[in-house]
Amino acid sequence: MATFLIDANLPYLFSIWNNEDFIHVFDVDDSMPDKAIWEYARANNLTIVTKDTDFSNKILFTESPPKVIHLKIGNMRLYQLHDFLTRNWVEINQVSKNHKLTNVYIDRIEGIN
Numbered sequence: 001m002a003t004f005l006i007d008a009n010l011p012y013l014f015s016i017w018n019n020e021d022f023i024h025v026f027d028v029d030d031s032m033p034d035k036a037i038w039e040y041a042r043a044n045n046l047t048i049v050t051k052d053t054d055f056s057n058k059i060l061f062t063e064s065p066p067k068v069i070h071l072k073i074g075n076m077r078l079y080q081l082h083d084f085l086t087r088n089w090v091e092i093n094q095v096s097k098n099h100k101l102t103n104v105y106i107d108r109i110e111g112i113n
Contacts, residue, residue, distance in 0.1 A: 005041045007050035041066035064100040071104045
């Protein structure tokens with residue numbers, strides 16, 4: 001069963017997301033607006049992984065679920081993004097287990113309750 005819902009603003013075919021822990025918005029409904037993504041994640045107890053500020057802003061004023069992992073890493077080439085996430089995913093995942101919002105920056109990972 002999936003644990004993470006990958007937002008449409010992130011690559012679909014990424015090897016680190018190619019297992020049963022991840023589902024991409026495109027696999028659910030590629031026309032889902034943010035509100036529907038939020039509700040789907042909440043109903044299925046999924047953590048939203050996104051670059052979209054709207055989700056991280058919303059989680060600050062609501063209770064979990066869903067949880068949000070907000071990638072605040074700027075624009076990267078696809079291979080750079082893949083390398084960054086591969087190197088940091090274990091720590092990102094660990095922080096997200098204990099926080100409703102995990103902000104991921106190039107130089108640090110912050111958890112917010």
